[in-house]
Amino acid sequence: MIVGFNVDSISGDKDPEGARGDLQVNYNPVIDSIEAATVSSFEEEVARIEFTFTVQYMVNESDEVASIELSGNVLWNGDTDSIVEEWEENGQLTDNIEAPLMNDMYRKCISQAVGIADTLSLLPPMPTPRVDG
DSSP states (O other): OEEEEEEEEEEEEEOTTOOOSOEEEEEEEEEEEEEEEOOTTOSSOEEEEEEEEEEEEEETTTEEEEEEEEEEEEEEOSOHHHHHHHHHHHSOOOHHHHHHHHHHHHHHHHHHHHHHHHHTTOOOSSOOOOOOO
């Protein structure tokens, strides 16, 4: 279970010339490392999962015109030894951990990226509701 979600750095940039062409927004969550960690809130160790989450604004599928990057860590409580061992052996997480982790990462990182995109005068990295009137 996820017991902590921390963003340690945020960066964003855009091409001052702007986008000309068919704009596509891509998301790329990456698990960078996993290790056991001691947290004062818990008696047992937790898994500290370091991540990088990138939003790329691409034109014509090849030219990056803007990007937003967040990096940080997720603290996972439960099965720490097996999570760390699986990562060290295979560089992967089991499905029962990866699915909730990625879902939470998408939800939190995309919501952060919406504010950064607004600051950079970019389209939000997700469709927004529209009211016709």
